[in-house]
Amino acid sequence: MDFKINHKSPVPLHVQAELLLRRLIESPEYQEGKLLPNEVDLAKRLAISRATLRQAINKLVFEGLLIRKKGVGTKVASIQSISSKSKNWLSFSQEMETRGIPIKNFELHISWVIPDQKVANFFEIKGNQKVLQLVRLRGRPEGPFVYFRSYFHPRVGLTGDEDFTRPLYEILEKEHQVIAYISKEEISALLADEFIAQKLETDIGSPILCRKRFVYDVAERPIEYNLGYYKADSFVYTVESRRE
Structure with a gap:
């Protein structure tokens, strides 16, 4: 997967980071429980601030798609723990x-x-x-x-x-x-x-x-x-x- 963000795009950086994370957590390795990349390393790789990356992560945590544990890391939530707070909508x-x-x-x-x-x-x-x-x-x-x-x-x-x-x-x-x-x-x-x-x-x-x-x-x-x-x-x- 291409870990890149377009810094010249009118799309806010935190939104681009969120979309990238949504694609990332769909991959089999993360669905099976592998921890997401370290926040510091991922923010550096994307050339964005840790606060910007955390804004994206927090939204996915709020939706129940990610679980973050202090001292452990962040991983994809199991199907059973996905929250009803998800704001998905359909045509x-x-x-x-x-x-x-x-x-x-x-x-x-x-x-x-x-x-x-x-x-x-x-x-x-x-x-x-x-x-x-x-x-x-x-x-x-x-x-x-x-x-x-x-x-x-x-x-x-x-x-x-x-x-x-x-x-x-x-x-x-x-x-x-x-x-x-x-x-x-x-x-x-x-x-x-x-x-x-x-x-x-x-x-x-x-x-x-x-x-x-x-x-x-x-x-x-x-x-x-x-x-x-x-x-x-x-x-x-x-x-x-x-x-x-």
Whole structure:
């Protein structure tokens, strides 16, 4: 494995170190219990401060992926000890796959649009700069239950010619080297207007779950602004919290 960090990259050093460690701990030797390299030696090898390296290690310890023992060292946690504090998240396709729900695309539209002010402000771009808009109506084979509208920062490099029947974040990572790293969400309830009711094949005024997702790359730069409108009787959003 190449132990290198790009000191000229806009990606923060601690984020690069964290990504390197995530790849490192996937290797069989560390999965089998071998201690990670000494912090002092690894920091020197990466040409970063020990504090920067420790920031990356602390995040993985917090997620339950690493165990650090004073006087012993740091190693990969066993599967049984992985913490529920891990903040993994999935794309819609991955979510449905894990639940065993077959998904059908009823509509898929791609266009370049001038975003409204909320989207422009999120992307920190001028209001007259066009962005790629991806609209999808999705659901079970027997009928749709979610209407998505996504906007992408021009920096991402999407052209509109991609095969959007594939998982979105797979396209971003494999074709454009953009890793969707952070997702922040807002959930709210509303009543279906005429447009949403028609798309979701429900009555005007029916309860709808509105899910906003704000997605960032490893440098914590915005890459996607996503709006999802779900039929309330077809989708349950579950949050599990655990008191430590």
